Each structure stands twice: as structure tokens, then as C-alpha cells.
Amino acid sequence: MGEYLKPLPSKNLDDKPLWDSCKNHSMALQRCASCGQFRYPPRSLCPNCHATETEWRPVSGRGRVYVSLVMCHSYGPAWEKDVPYNVSIIELEEGVKMWSNVIGCPPDEVKIGDAVVLVYEDVTEEISLPKFRPAGHQTP
Amino acid sequence: MNPKGACTIVGVGETAVGKLPEMTTLGVQLEAIGRAVKDAGLGPKDIDGLLAIQPSNDPQRSYALTVAQAAGIHPSYATDLAIGGATPVAMVAHAVMAIVTGLCSTVVCVLGHKQATGRLEPRHGRLRDGNEDFEEPFGLLGAPAVHACVAARHMHEFGTKSEQFAAVAVAMRRHASLNANATMRKPITIQDVLESRWVVKPFHLLDCCLVSDGAGAVVVTSADRAHDFPKPPVYIWGFGEGHIAGPLQSSSLTTLGGKQASEMAYRMAGVRPKDMDFAQIYDCFTAIVMVTLEDYGFCAKGEGGPWVENGRIEIGGDLPVNTHGGLLSQGHIEGMLHITEAVKQLRGHSVEPERQVNDAKLGIVSGHGASLSAHATLILGREKP
Numbered sequence A: 001m002g003e004y005l006k007p008l009p010s011k012n013l014d015d016k017p018l019w020d021s022c023k024n025h026s027m028a029l030q031r032c033a034s035c036g037q038f039r040y041p042p043r044s045l046c047p048n049c050h051a052t053e054t055e056w057r058p059v060s061g062r063g064r065v066y067v068s069l070v071m072c073h074s075y076g077p078a079w080e081k082d083v084p085y086n087v088s089i090i091e092l093e094e095g096v097k098m099w100s101n102v103i104g105c106p107p108d109e110v111k112i113g114d115a116v117v118l119v120y121e122d123v124t125e126e127i128s129l130p131k132f133r134p135a136g137h138q139t140p
Numbered sequence B: 001m002n003p004k005g006a007c008t009i010v011g012v013g014e015t016a017v018g019k020l021p022e023m024t025t026l027g028v029q030l031e032a033i034g035r036a037v038k039d040a041g042l043g044p045k046d047i048d049g050l051l052a053i054q055p056s057n058d059p060q061r062s063y064a065l066t067v068a069q070a071a072g073i074h075p076s077y078a079t080d081l082a083i084g085g086a087t088p089v090a091m092v093a094h095a096v097m098a099i100v101t102g103l104c105s106t107v108v109c110v111l112g113h114k115q116a117t118g119r120l121e122p123r124h125g126r127l128r129d130g131n132e133d134f135e136e137p138f139g140l141l142g143a144p145a146v147h148a149c150v151a152a153r154h155m156h157e158f159g160t161k162s163e164q165f166a167a168v169a170v171a172m173r174r175h176a177s178l179n180a181n182a183t184m185r186k187p188i189t190i191q192d193v194l195e196s197r198w199v200v201k202p203f204h205l206l207d208c209c210l211v212s213d214g215a216g217a218v219v220v221t222s223a224d225r226a227h228d229f230p231k232p233p234v235y236i237w238g239f240g241e242g243h244i245a246g247p248l249q250s251s252s253l254t255t256l257g258g259k260q261a262s263e264m265a266y267r268m269a270g271v272r273p274k275d276m277d278f279a280q281i282y283d284c285f286t287a288i289v290m291v292t293l294e295d296y297g298f299c300a301k302g303e304g305g306p307w308v309e310n311g312r313i314e315i316g317g318d319l320p321v322n323t324h325g326g327l328l329s330q331g332h333i334e335g336m337l338h339i340t341e342a343v344k345q346l347r348g349h350s351v352e353p354e355r356q357v358n359d360a361k362l363g364i365v366s367g368h369g370a371s372l373s374a375h376a377t378l379i380l381g382r383e384k385p
């Protein structure tokens, strides 16, 4: 396995718990301890109620595709072998949306509304990225 | 106070657009400023306000002051604005605010960059957007992808077709074909758009704007002095802004900040969509034109697809859009040339006769940017309101 050439999260004070939880294959999201709203990306202030107290809650890992794109243009050598690849916005059961990739199926087959489940891609010693694969069947 | 009609645009300047390898990034700003100030019949000593934006290919601190010093301007009001492609439209509004509050009397607004041949100027890094850590590791790269989300949701929610997005590109190209200062002048068909290569599905290459060098500038001053200048004044009737949550946080990707911004501008100006003789709509991607026309009330939400078809947004149609060819076909100067074109349309006798909107009295201009989050609206008129 060669050197990993794609961009990696830089892990700052706000989001380190997120990336550490992904490393442990148990993604946790930041939740406001005051109003209970989940938020993503992690930030130090609740945009809903301005409380600063937060807790980190493991997510169910279930979500739905909110947008599905097929990236056909390569933005550099690191992506050349990947195009065309899927980029999606996933809406998690917890109510937040995140950018990710739906993997394990051809990129064109990913449709808005598809049920997906969280998987992890261990890309370096330090970083595991949260990705998604189609849930076996689609529920109405 | 309602600043409706308090200020006018009395000078516009444009550089050539396209590839300008022989000019620096600062050089393109200065050429546009020189032309705009001359167009207003003024000199550097007459300007006391300056609004600029850090060029993304050459970011530096307090850019407005760098530009002011190089242009021989000693402003009592100067700053950089930074709301992406909404910046030029917002600059004009900020100029009005500075003038009506007495901070200054005559403001130059300038935007220039060298995205085609200048990226990146030596010794500079790039400006970050701030969310890269949550985007780039997943290969979400480049402006087309975020905007393709709008197209994908519009297709999903309203059944919009690729052919309908393509109609926007075809109209912009037709207008560019009539503009001597446009980069892409060969007319195209719907089929050409659909057969161009995929960039990011659902966008084909011809759904995407150009990458250009160039600059534009406008001179804004008090309406009291409107007749002290060589060219007919163009009055600022209304403006507004609406900046929404990011694409992950927003409750919709098919209604953007243009709804709030345009409602504010219509209210200030006391006019309605049907009063507009033309529209200059920020067209970084075809779908954004459609969504903005809906947000501006020209048609109902979701009806933009059929609405833009069959030449309605072309010169001679109900609502000519981007009579200069826009970012899609004229060149990408982040919307500053949407404003200079609106001014020229309202002055009359300032563009090629084939693309002059007949008896243009009122026009609306949109600015959009910052990964779907920023929006600004401007309503301009030929007469004093």
C-alpha cells in the first residue's frame, strides 16, 4: 500500500472527538447538552440555542441519501483512478447531514432517498473515514 | 431611512475578459478603475471611497488599500468585502450606505482576478473556505459539485430535465455571440450541451461557467449630483441580501438566499418582478439561474424548468437574462460585469444594438456565492424613482 495522497482532515480542537470516534469504528456526533440538537461539523457553540455544553453520542449508522452526485472530473493525481466516483449528502437518522461517499455499488446506482448504512474506511494509521453502503433493501 | 433613489451609478469600466497573461492581478483592477473613473468624467482626486475584494488567486491583507494607493485614491471609506460571488452586488449597496451616512461622496467598487492565467500569483497561498476538512477527504472538490446538488434536488423535487438546464446555457451563448467582449461566441444548441462531457452528474461541461481573467468597476455617487456627469445616470432603486445556512444545514437546496434578498430589494424599490425589463442573474451554473428566477418571483418554485425554455430568457423574449452572455459564455468576473451590463442597458446606446433590450427602464441584478450561502440583489432604474 503506497502513500495516501488524498486530503485528510486536520483534526482541530473542535472536531478531534469526531475523528477519534471514527478511528474506533464507532462514530459519535456532537449533541447540544442543553437543547439536544445534533450538529455537524462539530463546533464550540450550539447554533440553535447558543449553549456551549456538548456531549458526544454514538450514532445509529442509519441514514438516507439526500443528494447523490457522480464526480466525473479528476481534481488531481490522487483522484485519477477513482473517477467516476460517488459523492453524496447523507441525512443521518439523528437529523444531521454530512458529505460522504456511497461505496460498494456503481456510482450511478445511488439515488436520492436510498437507505444506507455507515461503514469505515481505514485510510491511514490515524484516520478512518465514515462512508456508507447501500442498506440491503429500501424501506418505504 | 429608505435609500431608494439616493444614489446613482455614473461610471462603469471593464477590461477585456478571457486570458490576460500580460497583466498582473493588480493591473486588471487598475485598468477597470481607470476606465470607470474616466467614464464618469472624473479623476483620482474625485474619488473618496473604495470597495475591493481579495482576489482568490492573489490573496493579501487590506487589498482595498493596496488598490487605493496604486490608483492615487485617498479614501475616507475603504474596505474589502468577502461574500463570494455576491460581493459586487453587495459592494454597490455598501457604497450607497457609505454615501447616505456621509462617510464619503463618491465610491469606486472594483472586482478583478486572474483565474485563467494567474492562479496562483507567486508567494501566495489560496484562500480557504473553512469546511475543507469535511468535504475534501470525500472527494467533494470544486465549485461544480456543490452546485450540482441544487440541480439534483431540483430534478428530484420538480422533475426538471437536463434539457431545461441546457436552455439557460443556449440563451447565454446567444447573447455572448452578440458581445464583442465575450470569450465564447459560437452559438450552441441544447444537443451540444447534452453531448458535452460530464463534469459532475447532473452537470455537463456546458452547464458550467468559464474561468477568466479580467476586472470590472463602477462609480457610485449621490443622486443630487446625477447630472454632473457625461453619461446618463442610472439610479439605485433597491437592494437586499440574504445569506443562508450551508448546504448541510440548510432545510432546502432549491430555495436559496435570493428569496429573502429580492423581497427586501422589491420592498425598498416599491416594484414587482413583472416591472423588470431584464435580469442579470448570477450564472455560475445553469441551475442557479433557474432557482434564482424562481426565488425572485418570476415564476413559481419548481416551474423554472419549463419557464426558461423556448427563448423566454433570450433577447426578444419576455425577460432577457444576462444580455452580455454571463459567466457561462462572456467570462467569469464574479458578477461585476452583470452590473456594468445592467448600467449600459439602462443608459441606452452603450451595447451592440442587437443585444439592446428595447426601452429598458428597470433591471434586476443578482449575486450569488460562497458555496450556495451568499446572495445579494440590486434593482437599477433609468429614471429617478
Ligand SMILES: [Zn+2]
Pocket (backbone or CB within 6 Å): A032, A033, A034, A035, A036, A037, A046, A047, A048, A049, A050, A051
Ligand atoms: Zn442547543
